[in-house]
Amino acid sequence: xxxxxxxxxxxxxxxxxxxxxxxxxxxxxxxxxxxxxxxxxxxxxxxxxxxxxxxxxxxxxxxxxxxxxxxxxxxxxxxxxxxxxxxxxxxxxxxxxxxxxxxxxxxxxxxxxxxxxxxxxxxxxxxxxxxxxxxxxxxxxxxxxxxxxxxxxxxxxxxxxxxxxxxxxxxxxxxxxxxxxxxxxxxxxxxxxxxx
Amino acid sequence: xxxxxxxxxxxxxxxxxxxxxxxxxxxxxxxxxxxxxxxxxxxxxxxxxxxxxxxxxxxxxxxxxxxxxxxxxxxxxxxxxxxxxxxxxxxxxxxxxxxxxxxxxxxxxxxxxxxxxxxxxxxxxxxxxxxxxxxxxxxxxxxxxxxxxxxxxxxxxxxxxxxxxxxxxxxxxxxxxxxxxxxxxxxxxxxxxxxxxxxxxxxxxxxxxxxxxxxxxxxxxxxxxxxxxxxxxxxxxxxxxxxxxxxxxxxxxxxxxxxxxxxxxxxxxxxxxxxxxxxxxxxxxxxxxxxxxxxxxxxxxxxxxxxxxxxxxxxxxxxxxxxxxxxxxxxxxxxxxxxxxxxxxxxxxxxxxxxxxxxxxxxxxxxxxxxxxxxxxxxxxxxxxxxxxxxxxxxxxxxxxxxxxxxxxxxxxxxxxxxxxxxxxxxxxxxxxxxxxxxxxxxxxxxxxxxxxxxxxxxxxxxxxxxxxxxxxxxxxxxxxxxxxxxxxxxxxxxxxxxxxxxxxxxxxxxxxxxxxxxxxxxxxxxxxxxxxxxxxxxxxxxxxxxxxxxxxxxxxxxxxxxxxxxxxxxxxxxxxxxxxxxxxxxxxxxxxxxxxxxxxxxxxxxxxxxxxxxxxxxxxxxxxxxxxxxxxxxxxxxxxxxxxxxxxxxx
Numbered sequence: 001x002x003x004x005x006x007x008x009x010x011x012x013x014x015x016x017x018x019x020x021x022x023x024x025x026x027x028x029x030x031x032x033x034x035x036x037x038x039x040x041x042x043x044x045x046x047x048x049x050x051x052x053x054x055x056x057x058x059x060x061x062x063x064x065x066x067x068x069x070x071x072x073x074x075x076x077x078x079x080x081x082x083x084x085x086x087x088x089x090x091x092x093x094x095x096x097x098x099x100x101x102x103x104x105x106x107x108x109x110x111x112x113x114x115x116x117x118x119x120x121x122x123x124x125x126x127x128x129x130x131x132x133x134x135x136x137x138x139x140x141x142x143x144x145x146x147x148x149x150x151x152x153x154x155x156x157x158x159x160x161x162x163x164x165x166x167x168x169x170x171x172x173x174x175x176x177x178x179x180x181x182x183x184x185x186x187x188x189x190x191x192x193x194x195x196x
Numbered sequence: 197x198x199x200x201x202x203x204x205x206x207x208x209x210x211x212x213x214x215x216x217x218x219x220x221x222x223x224x225x226x227x228x229x230x231x232x233x234x235x236x237x238x239x240x241x242x243x244x245x246x247x248x249x250x251x252x253x254x255x256x257x258x259x260x261x262x263x264x265x266x267x268x269x270x271x272x273x274x275x276x277x278x279x280x281x282x283x284x285x286x287x288x289x290x291x292x293x294x295x296x297x298x299x300x301x302x303x304x305x306x307x308x309x310x311x312x313x314x315x316x317x318x319x320x321x322x323x324x325x326x327x328x329x330x331x332x333x334x335x336x337x338x339x340x341x342x343x344x345x346x347x348x349x350x351x352x353x354x355x356x357x358x359x360x361x362x363x364x365x366x367x368x369x370x371x372x373x374x375x376x377x378x379x380x381x382x383x384x385x386x387x388x389x390x391x392x393x394x395x396x397x398x399x400x401x402x403x404x405x406x407x408x409x410x411x412x413x414x415x416x417x418x419x420x421x422x423x424x425x426x427x428x429x430x431x432x433x434x435x436x437x438x439x440x441x442x443x444x445x446x447x448x449x450x451x452x453x454x455x456x457x458x459x460x461x462x463x464x465x466x467x468x469x470x471x472x473x474x475x476x477x478x479x480x481x482x483x484x485x486x487x488x489x490x491x492x493x494x495x496x497x498x499x500x501x502x503x504x505x506x507x508x509x510x511x512x513x514x515x516x517x518x519x520x521x522x523x524x525x526x527x528x529x530x531x532x533x534x535x536x537x538x539x540x541x542x543x544x545x546x547x548x549x550x551x552x553x554x555x556x557x558x559x560x561x562x563x564x565x566x567x568x569x570x571x572x573x574x575x576x577x578x579x580x581x582x583x584x585x586x587x588x589x590x591x592x593x594x595x596x597x598x599x600x601x602x603x604x605x606x607x608x609x610x611x612x613x614x615x616x617x618x619x620x621x622x623x624x625x626x627x628x629x630x631x632x633x634x635x636x637x638x639x640x641x642x643x644x645x646x647x648x649x650x651x652x653x654x655x656x657x658x659x660x661x662x663x664x665x666x667x668x669x670x671x672x673x674x675x676x677x678x679x680x681x682x683x684x685x686x687x688x689x690x691x692x693x694x695x696x697x698x699x700x701x702x703x704x705x706x707x708x709x710x711x712x713x714x715x716x717x718x719x720x721x722x723x724x725x726x727x728x729x730x731x732x733x734x735x736x737x738x739x740x741x742x743x744x745x746x747x748x749x750x751x752x753x754x755x756x757x758x759x760x761x762x763x764x765x766x767x768x769x770x771x772x773x774x775x776x777x778x779x780x781x782x783x784x785x786x787x788x789x790x791x792x793x794x795x796x797x798x799x800x801x802x803x804x805x806x807x808x809x810x811x812x813x814x815x816x817x818x819x820x821x822x823x824x825x826x827x828x829x830x831x832x833x834x835x836x837x838x839x840x841x842x843x844x845x846x847x848x
Contacts, residue, residue, distance in 0.1 A: 118715055121727040122746040122771050130846060131749065173821045177747055180712065180773035 081166035082133045085141050092160040093149030094183065100144055104194050112185075112192030119179040120189065126196060131174055133167075136196045144190055151186040154178055235676055236686045238265040246638045246699050248651060249308045249322050249335075250672065252276075253693025256303045258324055258335060263638070263649055263699065264674055266688030274333045274342045275303030275326045279789035283342075286791055287765070287800040288720075289489065291498035295329050295347050296483045304328045307358055307422075307696040311400070315362035315427045315643030319704035321405055323358040323367045330354030332369050332398055334407060338708045339491060346407045347484035349504055350377050350394045356423040356436050356528075360400075362643070366410065366465065369396040370420035370436050374443075377414065378480065387445040389569075391417035394506075395436060397465060409484070411472055411505040413463055413515065416569045417443050419452070420461070422527055422593075427643050428534030430552040432466035435537050437521070437528035441568070452524065453543060457576065459518040459568075460528055460539050462555065467514045468507055476512060477505040492719045494797050510570035517559060518568060520576040521548050527593035531602065531617055532643050536581055540591035540604065547591050547604055549620065551581035582620040587613045592633060593696075595640030597647025597677060603640075605632040605652060612652055612675065614682060626675055626682040630656040637677070638699030646701060650675045650682070653694040660687055670694055711775040713796030720798035722767035727751055732843045739764045739841070745779040745793065746771045747820040749845065750813070753828030757841035760805055760834060766791075766813075769798040780816030783830070790816045805832040 090096065116124075116135075123131035138147055150157050150164060154176035157164035168175060181189070238244055244262030252259055256276030260269045277284035277293070284293045284301055293299055303326035310317040322335040330348035335341065348354055348369045356370030374391040376382055382390060392414055399410040419440040426433035441458045444451030471477060482504040489496040509516040523541030525548070530537050537550040558578040565575045590608030597603070600617045610631050614624040634653050638646040657671045669689035676683040715725050724730055724742040730751045733740045739762050744751045750768075758764060770779050772795040782790040786803040793799045805811065815826035833839050 117726040117728050119771070119773060122744055122749075122751060175747060175820055177772055177777070178774040 081163055081170045082129075083141070084163070086146070086163055087141075087143060089161070089163060090143050090145035091149035091157055091164070093153050093156055095145045095148040095152065095186075098144035098148060098187070098190070100139075100194075105191055106195075108188050108191040109195045110192075112188035112190065113195075115181065115185050116189050116192055119181065123174075123177070132171055132176060135193045138193050147190055147193070148183070148186045150176065151179075151181055151189060152183065232676075232683065232685045236264040236266065236674065238262065238267070243702060245702060246646070246649070247702055247705055248636065248638070248697055248699045249310070250636075250651075250653070250690055250694045250697040251305050251308050251324060252691045253306065253670075253695055254304050255692025256305050256326070257691065258305060258308055258322065259691040259694075260340065261672075261688070262702075263651070264685065266672070266674060266686050268691070270340055271691055272335055272340055272342065274324060274335065275300075275305055275331065275345075277301045280792065282789045282791050282799060282801070285789035285801070287802065288495045288798075291496040292342065292345055292487045292489055294487055294498035295331070295485045296349070296500070297329060300329050302328075303331065305333075305695075306355065308698045309358055309360050309367075309641075309696075310698045310700055311364040311405075312360055312362050312642055313364070315431075317639050317642050317644075317698070317700045317704070318364075319700050319708065321364075321400075322698060323360060325354050325357035325369060327354050327372075330369065330371070332358045332367055332407065334400075334405065336405070336491075337705050338710050340709075341489070343489045343491070344405070344407050345485075345487045346398060346409060347486070348394075348396050348409070349482035349484040350375070350392075350412060350480070350506075351396065356395075356420040359423045359425055359434075359641075361425045361434070361465070362427045362431050364400045364402070366397040366399055366434075367407065368423055368425075368434055368436075369398060370423055371395070372419050372421065374417035374419065384445050387417060388443045389417070391443070391445075393418055393420050395420060395423075395434075395461075395463060397434075397468065406488070407486075409501070409504055411468060411477060411507055413468060414506050414508045414510070415461065415516065416441075416510075416571065418458070418461075421525070424528055424530045424537075424641055426530060426534050426552065427532070430530065430534040430537075432464065433552075434463045434465055435528050435530060436461045436463065437525040437539055438518075439524040439526075457520040457522050458524055459573070460521045460525060460537060460550065461571075462517045462519060462537075463509075464515055464517075467512075471507050471512055471515065472505060477507050479503050480506050490719075491713065492717055494713070494718065494720045494723075494799065516571045517555070518571055518573045519550050519555065519579050520565070520573065521550070522546070527591070527604075529594040529596075529641065531596050532598070532645060534643075536617060538594045538602065538604075540594060542590055542592060542607070544591065545586050545589055547584035547587060547594070547602075547615075547620075549581045549583065549617075550579045554581065555579045582618075584613075584615045584620045584622065587615060587622050588625070593635055595635055595637040595650065596645050597637060597640070598645050599647060601647075603635060603637065603650055603677070605635045607631055607633065607655070612650065612682065614677070624681055626684060628652045628654055628673060629660055629671065629687070630654055630658060632673075634694070634696045636697040636699055638701065640699070646699075648676070648678050649685075649699075650677050651697060651699070653690065653697060655693075661689060672697075711795075712773055713794060715769075715771065715773060715796045718769065718796055718798060720767075720769070722765070722800060723798040724767070724769045725771075727771070730843070730845075732757075732841050734841055737762050741766045741843075743768045743781075744771050745769070745781070745815070745826075747777065748815065748822040748826040750781070750815070750826065750828045751845040752843035753845050754831075754847075755829070755841075755843045756831040756833075757837075757839045758805060758830055758832050759837055759839075760808060760832060762805060764803045764805065764830075765800055766803065767798060767800045768793055770795050772796070777819060778817050779819055779826075781813060782816050783813040784811050792817060805830070808832055808834055 246263040248261040258272045273283035308324040311321040330351040334344040336343040351371040352375045353372030355372035374393040377392040394412040418438040421437045423436045440452035487498045521539035523544035525539035526542040527540040539548045564572040588606030588609040594604045632652045636651045652673045654671045657668045674686040770793040791799040
């Protein structure tokens with residue numbers, strides 16, 4: 001396979017050179033010839049590459065990715081990601097189950113507000129869309145697990161949770177910062193959200 | 197004609213392609229010639245085995261390399277301003293460069309040394325000396341930043357510094373130039389007897405690492421060149437090489453080379469502690485700066501100290517002894533056992549090795565050859581352990597491996613020579629390109645050297661790299677010393693002039709390395725740790741902007757009501773709490789550097805607007821996909837404007 005390619009290449013390059021010679025005054029042909037030489041180089045590169053078996057895998061992986069992306073970005077739902085209600089999705093991350101007692105723990109919520117003001121307020125304002133969405137009524141749209149996972153590891157969520165990825169795009173591609181909260185701190189922030 | 201070129205290049209391209217195809221197939225051949233490459237190759241994403249802290253010499257800084265790759269990770273600003281990191285430019289770090297002479301923006305940094313515990317390098321701190329305006333700096337390896345600088349009074353050319361004792365009890369700082377002490381207006385010709393040298397012992401707090409100039413030992417007016425601490429049995433002693441025992445003050449290259457032997461000065465600092473405890477010191481008036489940077493306030497303070505305790509070695513018996521050492525010794529190195537003290541007479545071909553045991557015996561027998569200003573001179577033969585004969589020309593410095601071998605650099609014959617401790621025989625030699633000064637084996641001046649590599653730091657580079665005009669980078673060379681024969685593995689360029697270096701296994705450092713500063717622990721006077729506290733305040737002509745940053749905006753990003761003639765302080769807090777997300781800020785026309793603010797940190801720059809208009813500022817460190825949007829405006833009105841201050845973010 002490789003040897004055969006090389007023979008083609010050598011043959012075609014001489015063909016290209018031949019064209020250079022006979023079409024000295026033919027501008028159009030000159031351009032064609034340039035293209036021909038470029039094509040040859042490309043062909044050569046491929047010929048080199050084909051020697052390594054890995055490249056085939058890479059190519060098929062790429063194709064898989066493309067189809068994956070296509071299915072993901074095909075919007076089945078035309079509602080904005082921020083307004084969509086997903087009360088089953090727990091997101092991706094360390095938090096798999098959160099038990100919310102009916103009564104709000106006011107001390108925990110106060111601690112959550114303090115953390116929120118220091119670490120979140122720069123992008124999330126109460127009652128209005130800012131860099132990111134407002135946290136008001138968040139538990140009417142999201143599960144507590146999803147909220148905590150988003151706080152604890154936004155990078156992982158954007159990578160693996162389709163809704164988080166859509167949100168990133170809706171909010172101008174501005175990535176949510178990982179503010180290094182502990183699970184306990186994220187839980188406190190969640191409690192604060194319940195008071196809003 | 198053009199066509200011909202195309203044709204030729206077409207053919208050349210074809211040949212190249214074919215050749216590259218072929219070399220690809222033959223890549224695994226030539227194992228022998230690639231062994232050096234394999235030894236220094238650290239694959240992408242892999243980490244080096246050692247840190248090397250290489251002094252920046254006349255750059256005044258300290259550079260951080262990985263070994264064996266020779267990759268440069270960071271240049272830590274120490275004694276010189278660094279606009280990249282706002283070191284010495286922002287309001288927080290300016291006090292770090294304060295001295296009794298005022299703000300000094302540069303120095304000459306020579307000898308880094310890593311803190312030790314039980315005689316082993318422990319990876320907490322690196323100490324380094326400022327040679328020109330005598331200072332000792334401490335770099336905290338949890339942040340890789342200079343966190344403390346102490347000025348040394350009664351000193352000039354702070355060269356025999358900064359070497360630590362085996363439990364980091366002290367960092368020493370010996371003067372190279374003797375000077376009148378106290379300084380006064382006298383004739384230079386009156387050098388003899390009037391000029392003195394001091395050897396300073398700076399204590400290091402075992403808990404917080406705080407430095408304090410504990411005492412100075414007043415010595416004769418020699419030049420004190422280098423030093424190393426005793427260890428093991430000789431712990432409690434510090435050894436300093438001296439030259440110019442002639443006490444000359446002019447045409448030194450001739451006049452300071454007259455005596456056949458100068459000295460290694462042995463200082464018993466345990467004895468010094470006894471004298472301090474019993475109050476036999478003199479308190480001298482002094483004036484020196486002590487500058488401390490806090491990772492909580494993110495701010496440095498500079499305090500002027502007004503006195504120093506001095507112990508006069510001429511008057512206090514048992515404090516100092518002089519060991520005759522041939523030919524103006526330069527390097528003064530102690531082997532890992534602490535028994536042998538090597539003095540490298542730089543005008544000699546031999547190495548002189550003294551024995552600590554013999555020294556103690558000679559002191560106990562009071563077998564003295566004479567005295568210099570009241571300090572006993574021991575007999576050369578009494579203290580001599582052995583001589584490494586005719587090993588090369590111009591010996592300078594010695595380090596040790598873990599197997600009882602010494603490695604000495606020879607400047608004139610440009611080589612590293614390996615020799616056996618105890619038998620003093622030469623085992624191997626390897627050429628250096630060119631004119632080697634110091635050398636470094638990671639841990640090579642401790643009880644436990646890692647005898648795997650030696651780095652030679654060369655003074656002359658000449659043709660080793662692509663030329664870069666008259667000034668070329670200085671060169672370090674890495675040798676594998678794990679076998680019988682030293683093997684040159686790698687050349688790598690250095691920053692400024694590398695003098696000494698210190699190395700340590702990476703795993704002793706990385707565990708302490710911080711990733712962010714906790715916002716909740718930020719105690720900066722002008723910190724804004726919540727976006728709710730963003731504000732702009734006027735106090736006469738002084739305006740303070742309490743600003744925050746996070747990916748990717750400043751708050752506020754619109755400010756109005758600033759006037760020509762104002763002095764505007766931008767106190768910028770980076771609200772990020774994630775690793776490797778610094779933000780920068782710079783203001784058009786500001787007469788200072790950018791800021792580069794780490795997550796959770798606050799820094800301040802000053803801007804004095806001179807023209808009416810609307811002036812932009814922006815983030816200088818690429819922080820996110822929206823970094824290019826991270827910008828803002830300040831409106832500057834005429835000095836007599838009555839426009840009130842206002843500020844906003846995201847409001848129309």
